[in-house]
Amino acid sequence: MQPTFDPSRPLDRDDLARMVAADIPRGSYVNLGIGQPTRVADFLVRDRGVILHTENGMLGVGPQAYGDDIDPDLLNAGKIPVTETPGAAYFDHAESFAMMRGGHLDICVLGAFQVSFDGNLANWHTGGLDAIPAVGGAMDLAIGAREVFVLMTLFSKDGMPKLVPKCTYPLTGLACVSRVYTDYGVFVLTDHGVVTRATYGISRDDLAERLRVTLKSA
């Protein structure tokens, strides 16, 4: 059963994670990026048979490990101790990334600094002079997974839209994002423009105004 969400208020983090989890088709192989996307795992219903991939060499990632269950040899991509599910598999890094580039991974869910209307993703580097860049597996996931879902706030802390005509931060991948889940709306990026699936806590017209884009209806 699909969860329902109140359109009169913005979605909170748990709402967003629950919504993404509900949109993942039964039996998908899925990679959840570090940080906010990892929360999606908390809302994946076990009987849907979704199998989680972690870039550091595992399929069948289980919930976070606590206490006596913590094993220093069993970490996820964020280096957080996790558990294994029945039927899990381990493999080396070359094989893990072959699963991405080779088109075997159905979906990845990533955070972002910016996404452009045509699906370019910027999520690895702010470009700041003092910032130490770190890319990890983001570029491989962005171009490798069959579908890339982005989970982010729609506006930066200073109120600037993060869904933009053109990314100003350094790019992670070109034309790779298919859906953007945000607190104020869910967007499907198509060859014909940005389609708004729903808005939350803001009208469609106000949202179009703030994003300076013509939003198509789903």
Add this chain to the structure above:
Amino acid sequence: MATVVADADEAVAGIVDGSTVLIGGFGTAGQPVELIDALIRSDVKDLTVINNNAGNGRVGLAALLANGQVRKIICSFPRQADSYVFDELYRAGKVELELVPQGNLAERIRAAGAGIGAFFCPTGVGTPLAEGKERRSIDGRDYVLEYPIKGDVALIKARRADTLGNLVYRKTARNFGPVMAMAAKITVVQVDEIVEPGGIDPEVVITPGIFVDRLVQIDAVSPPAHAAAAG
């Protein structure tokens, strides 16, 4: 042919200044900390280190960095909550960084071990990390030319070896071990346990002994609980 050596110091003997060292591990999982400690005692300088990260806390790779032995690090994800040793050296201009997308890092190492001259990879096309690299369109998709990363020496950690160097790993501590084992002139492996030939089911060998040169048993600090099934 693999040789079993007495201790970690003997395992890293002969590594010279200016060497390129592949070091296994993803964060702390699979990091060959005791081999790195021996490298610190050997005091070799001017190393180029390849690892996924740039050290955690003040142990292992972080301690090697702190000891001023590393000229350059090639990695995918240096910046972490506990990468303060690297952060400080980098900001002070005391260590060079080459940032490589993680899958390219793995595949470039694998290519070195597999005798591949270079390969076209779709990762990074149109991003700053592909700038200056040869680009080609193949069947309508754009790719970037990537070159192998070879090591003079590889330092990795596995769960168990037989005396011929056949290796099994443990859980996500496997990570870069198998590809790094293939890609260096000398591959040095620290394991929790060394058994006689026949002590590992040939069907579960992950790294065949042909890729291994030196083996050293280091008593596990935290004994793995469920490793028996690995053979």
